[in-house]
Amino acid sequence: MLKNYFKIAIAVLKRRKFFTFVSLFGISFTLTILMVTTAFMDKVLSPDYPDLKRERSLYVSSMEYKNTKEGWMNRSDVSYYFFSHYVSTLKNVDKMAISSNPKASNAYVNNKKIVIAYKYTNADYWNVLEYRFLAGKPFSQKEIDNADKVAVISEETRKAYFGDASNVIGRYISADNVNYRVIGVVANVSKTVNSLSGDMYLPYTVSTSDYNKPDLMGPYNAVLLAKSKADVPKMQKEFQQMMRRVPIPKDFDRVYSNADPFFSSMTRRIAGDGANNGKTRVVTIMSIFVLLFLLLPTINLVNINVTRIMERSSEIGVRKAFGASSKTLVYQFIVENMILTFLGGIIGIILSLLAIYLINGANVISNMRLSMNLTVLFYSFIACVFFGLISGVYPAWRMSKLNVVKALKAQ
């Protein structure tokens, strides 16, 4: 039976080559975009090198002042002082990785300028985050206390600055005319791990700005690590209680800072503010977007299918006359449609693999390596079934309702 459906499905597809091409193109193109997007989302959202303890972590990345009467608002990254003075007192924070936003500095190699993005970090930064050291080691508390001009650089920077030199530990790298002694080399971090990627990491004590200035706003952000996953909600609560004790700057009547789980920290940045983490908003907008995106080729398919059915009325009439019930016909048509969508799905997967290969090859986002994993395949399978069912059910129902005599006359 299935083999017969397959035969007729392929024959029908071959007969209307243009329609088949349009449907297959619609399905596979949509799936390709969905798959690449899913691969990207998966890359961004699931724990990725070096931020592998996301389940135990909360992220603090913004400070917001508000004057609710006047409607003023001021938002920025966070000061070092805020972390050392307030957050470090929290009992549930086991360790805290503090780092500044990457800043560009200029270095010269053979009279050629290269840009090095550097970050200031504390010592625990290297304990919370799992950087892979290819050579040397991170700086310690002692080097921080001494404000030693030492640097941990990325593999990419080593290549750009030192070329193919095999051992660079102990050599000096000059950025913005300051010499730093290289003490470690780490594997590259994907740009998608936004707040942690950089070309060079320095002790925060070598920073020229006053990191102890008692301001709440500054250039830093932090990853707070709890002892266990179970402690994370406690840590979040403790952080919120602490915020009530933080003095409100003058000219304002509210101050917000949040310790968010990873996903909320992203949505807050995109669609939220100090009071709202933006999660519902982002999820809603994304769902609507995906639905609309899936709906367009589905409507196109429904349309094509209805036309096809009218062309096939003689076949439908014959099948009914020779013993096919309406139910059998609906089943046949949905199977045929599934064959079409899964064909589109297979093409979509091939196109996605190609797209991912090209994106990775072109290094579109610095050091990001997308991959096609089971999650991505699973979602595209779901999308295929969605296509096949939604675009098949209505035309199949129309078909099964055709009156046999009329169907046979139509030719």
Next chain:
Amino acid sequence: MIRLQNIKKVYRTDTVETLAINGINLDIAKGEFLSIMGPSGCGKSTLLNIMGLLDEPSKGNIQIDSQDISSYSDQKLAKFRNEKLGFIFQSYHLINDLQVLDNVELPLLYRNSSAKERKRLATEALEKVGLSNRLKHFPTQLSGGQRQRVAIARAIVGNPQIILADEPTGNLDSAMGNEIMDILINLNKNEGTTIVMVTHDENMAHKTHRLVRLFDGSQVQ
């Protein structure tokens, strides 16, 4: 075998109401070969479709093989058609996307039979109509007479007790028409199949056991 009692059929469209069949009573015996004649538009096809359970009468009662099918569900009707009835149409109604063999196998798809069994029966049916050398052809590669023979093979493959043929020779020249007619006559003689045939050709009609003439939806002979 087939009993029609006071069958009426009215077609309603937005503007007109057509009385296509007006009170027909007909008893067709098992093994009988009956032909129906009448001018175009007098209701021959409508009557045949009602006998074939493809269309419902507006009024009246049908019994086939002593079963009252008026209360049958879609599913049950489909099964009944599949097992008891075979159709032959004037314009063949073969599925052009399928090869001859697949076309003939079609009725068997809707009952429990294995692929091997289907192939065997379909090949046998095609042998009976003299087309065993065209199994892999597509309908569009055949002549009209050959197509109608494929259609006959499809109608008889499931071994039905009744064959309903609506102008089976209407699109064919007289030589090919006679070939088709011979096949039907042999089928009726050798297998005892009950056949009801609509025709425009007096010669064909006279080769059957009984002739019914319709005029404006009523039986006149």
